[in-house]
Amino acid sequence: MKKPIPSKARAVIIGGGVSGCSVAYHLAKLGWTDVVLLERKQLTCGTTWHAAGLIGQLRASQNMTRLAKYSADLYVRLEAETGIGTGMKQNGSMTVALTDERKEEIYRQASLARAFNVDVREISPQEVKEMYPHLNVGDIKAAVHLPLDGQCDPANIAMALAKGARQNGATIIEGVIVTGVSTKDGRVTGVTCEQDGETYTIETDNVVNAAGMWGRNLAAHSGVTVPLHACEHFYIVTEPITGLKQLPVLRVPDEATYYKEDAGKMLVGAFELKAKPWPAKGEAIRADFCFDQLPEDFDHFQHILEMAVNRMPMLETAGIHTFFNGPESFTPDDRYYLGEAPELKGYWVAAGYNSIGIVSSGGAGMALAQWMNDGEPPFDLWEVDIRRVQPFQKNRTYLRERVSETLGLLYADHFPFRQMATARGVRRSPLHEHLKARGAVFGEVAGNERANWFAKPGQEREYRYSWKRQNWFENQRDEHMAVRTGVGFFDMSSFGKIRVEGRDALAFLQRLCANQMDVPAGRIVYTQMLNRRGGIESDLTVTRLSETAFFLVVPGATLQRDLAWLRKNLTGDEFVVITDVTAAESVLCIMGPKARNLMASVSPNDLSNAHHPFGTAREIEVGMGLARAHRVTYVGELGWELYVSSDQTAHVFEAIEEAGIAHGLKLCGLHTLDSCRIEKAFRHFGHDITDEDHVLEAGLGFAVRTKKGDFLGRDAVLRVQEEGLKRRMVQFRLNDPEPLLFHNEAVVRDGKIVSTITSGNYGHFLGGAIGMGYVPCEGQTEADLLASSYEIEIAGRRVPATASLVPMYDPKAERVRM
Known part of the structure; x- marks a missing residue:
């Protein structure tokens, strides 16, 4: 006798593999008794049944390791809870x-x-x-x-999760094909499905796409991007x-x-x-x-x-x-998808496990269930967040080419700075061919081709990967020192650019941003958008263009996330228009102590401190074109970001390049941008700061204005101000100039491992590898922190390091205000 399909549910899960069963189990454990899981054929029949069932607890980050360890522990106890043997053996x-x-x-x-x-x-x-x-x-x-x-035994684990879900009130129905997801006003309202030729509708506010290799096409019917192949x-x-x-x-x-x-x-x-x-x-x-x-x-x-x-x-x-x-689904970046789709409220995704679905699904199901229950993730999940996806990535030609590479990346050498080789060149700056002709070697982030370093004449234009100094190390040094002592050029057109405008734009941004947004037109404000825990949802600059218009600049990799956060927090009675204008303007960065001299030779405008101080933006003439010149920096030097209409970009670049000959202008890549910013201890979103990192612990309290009135996260800021910090962001420099830091090396304080390096690069001006990392500090003073002895453990070797709570380069920020 077939099970009746209910007319209503709190959540409908599509897909009866280990992922869907895990989400159902964990939602039911949280008290969501009206959960329905629909499986098109039989449980486990897609990929789960033929998985190898390897349980490796160590993953690439602390939170992914946390989820894998949770899975292992869950699979050990499931057998006692459900009576179904999971085959879990901790044989090492x-x-x-x-x-x-x-x-x-x-x-x-x-x-x-x-x-x-x-x-x-x-x-x-x-x-x-x-x-x-x-x-x-x-x-x-x-x-x-x-x-x-x-x-372990993958199929039995899925069956045990399914039984546990049923024991806690969930309904699981096999032989049901989902034909559509109904929506209204940008959110999920129901699911239509077929069983034995009859059509049914389930009214629901939450749908979970756990459809595995069917997930892309299922999502596409709802206008949601889930790039899988x-x-x-x-x-x-x-x-x-x-x-x-x-x-x-x-x-x-x-x-x-x-x-x-x-x-x-x-x-x-x-x-x-x-x-x-x-x-x-x-x-x-x-x-x-x-x-x-x-x-x-x-x-x-x-x-x-x-x-x-x-x-x-x-x-x-x-x-x-x-x-x-047998078939398994893969993603373009070898990381699975979790979270609420940015295109549609109430549409959740748990798919694309890249052949590590068994070890991932237990923890992923727990994390997604908590996310659905609480309205926010339980901890930082950015590396698997569905909001990292770019809309173009649903293209099937792109996916087919890319996944031929991502399967093998699981066991490939995980070298630092490794670049994807397939499906390249989709998103290119107007300067791409100009930079290519001048020796640029490109990397890719969010589909954007970006010049990472510039080869010298006669030098091969390819990466030679290593854990030691790679073949572009000297190129980076020359570019880095040009920025510190002369003037460098960066093409940062991949920045995400968002216009927020309308009658209520100011009030909206005041509510979302921690810094003061009520500033005169032409002012640039560095700020964060916080969650209710004081964690950092977005790290950005906001330029006020007029009384009702603001211009937000965010990292290219987080653009979709930031757009989703803005739209999610917009209330129905606020008159605000949010527009992605990323492709409309290029960003040409002129940085270094000789930047003003170069700009004076290519623009008739007065760019002195008196007329164009730090943190301001205005329109200027460059060559025969126009640019909006933002006086900000991510490298810690005097400089401008020039926002130029895409159709004028090539001309403005050519004018700057020609004028730059007399000033020793050096073309620089993103590797140099990163090495300069880490000397200045500027934070990098996704590594140094995440939605799990409190803004005060991250050392960004200078960008918070609690006295301006209420804003999202203000209570959490006030609470930590009263209770004190539990950890602090610290900058480290290795005393030995030879070793390199990249990410996730162990931080050792007085002989004990206390945390990891959140990001690292080589500080060519400071003469050693530089890293950022959090250090526990509850009940301790700054003097206590700095009195400790620090080492960084690199591949088993502990290297002494110098610690600092202020930027080691230009601690008073005098150079940016020259």
Whole structure:
């Protein structure tokens, strides 16, 4: 007897894989008893049923590690709660390195694990052999062992989550196809679906897209962007091997392989560097797809298998029981999607797990359920937030090309500054060809092609990746020193630009921004938009253009997030228009102590301090064009950001370049922008500051005006002012000029790991690697903090560091006001 479909629900979850079941379970645990999960065929029938079930707790950040650890703990206790065996075994895992670069990577990961309180130890090749006697260890240079990692039965975990959801009041119905999501006034109002040829409507305010590889098309019907595309994923399972006993999960990333012993058989899987997108171009996933396998492609897998036989010689005589090929969905940046879609209120997403869905879904379901329940995420989830997605990324040609690369990135060398190789060139500045002709080497952020560094004549225009100094290190130094001692040019056209205007624009921004927005026209205000916890939702500048018009500048990577935050907080009775004008204007930055001299030679306007002080904007003439000149800086020097109409950009650049010859103008890339800003201790959103970081702990209290009246987050600011800080942002410089800092190195205070580096780069002027990081300080004075001894742990080595609570470069900000 089929289950009746209810007419109303508090939430409707679409998709019965492990992700959807986890969301249903956790919502039900929070007391959402009227939750309905709809599955088109049968639970687990898409991807979950054939997942390998590896549980690796260490992820790339503290919060992703928190979610993975939560998943592991949940899967251990689910069996007792539901009576369904999850197959969860904490038999540990090993990762081995075959190259010096990979050794550096896994040792850095070990330091990170210690900082995140994950049990880890570095082990020798001999210890690897003792733990894994079947392995050829002759070329292994290093290894790390995580004893609490393990493996599980993916399908049973989904079934246990589903049973737990039912036990707590949720309804799960199989054989139901969702045909549409109804909306009104920009929010979800219901779901239409079919069962046995009959159509039903469920009235609801919340829909969760957990549809896996069907997620993109499902979202597109509602005008929501969820960039996903499936790839073929291969593994083999051997016949039973005599004497094979329980072993740790083994990863050999240099050979793109992983190994899992299960019931006396060996599973060998791969994340090859060049994957096969699926289905074929122009085709769609079959309507009857259910527990399906894809055709074998032994030629594609043969090279992987040859390496596996060399690595584990017993495989040469082991029979192959199963050659498996199944689809899994991947995203353009190898990170999954979580959160409320910016296009439609009440439309939530939990999809795109990039082959780590089992270890991710337990924690992701918990986090999304809390987000839905509380109206805000439980902690910083920006790296998987659906609001990072760019609208163009739903393009199927783009996705098909990109995911052929992202599958392999799971096991590729995770070098710092690594750039995507596929699906490039979609978004280009008007200066792209100009800069390319002058030696620019481009990187990509949010689809924007940006000049990262400039090659010298005769130098190859490619990255040579390393954990040491890469081939552009000297180029960055020359660019950096030009900004510090002369004048540099940056193309920052990728900045997000938003106009907020209308009768209530001032009141709206006063309510959302922590700084004072009621300033004269032409004033630029640096501010943050806070959440109710005092965490930083957005880091931006706001320029007042007129009584009713404001111009907001945000990082290009956060534009969609910032637009969503503004629109979410706009009330129905406020007359405010919010417009994305990013493509309308380019941003040409002239920075350095000689910037005024250069500008004077290309513009007749008076750019002296008296007529154009720091923090002001006005229209000026440049060459034969016009620009709105903003006197601000992200590098800590005298300078202007020139906002130029896109149709005049090339001319204005040419005029500046020609005039710049006499002033030693240097073209500079984004790597130099970052090395300059970190010397000045300017924060970077997404690394140094997030929605989990309190604005006062981040050291940004100077941009908060509690006396202006009420604003979002004000109570949280006042509370911390009264109670005192629990941690503080600190700037570090390594005393040894040779090592490098990138991100997530362990901060050691008086011999104890206390936190991690949030961002790092090389301070060419200061003569060493510079990093930012939070240090616990509850009940301590500034003198107490600075009296401690600090080291930064890099790949197991602890390097002494100097700490500072004020910028090490130009602490009084005298240079920006020259």
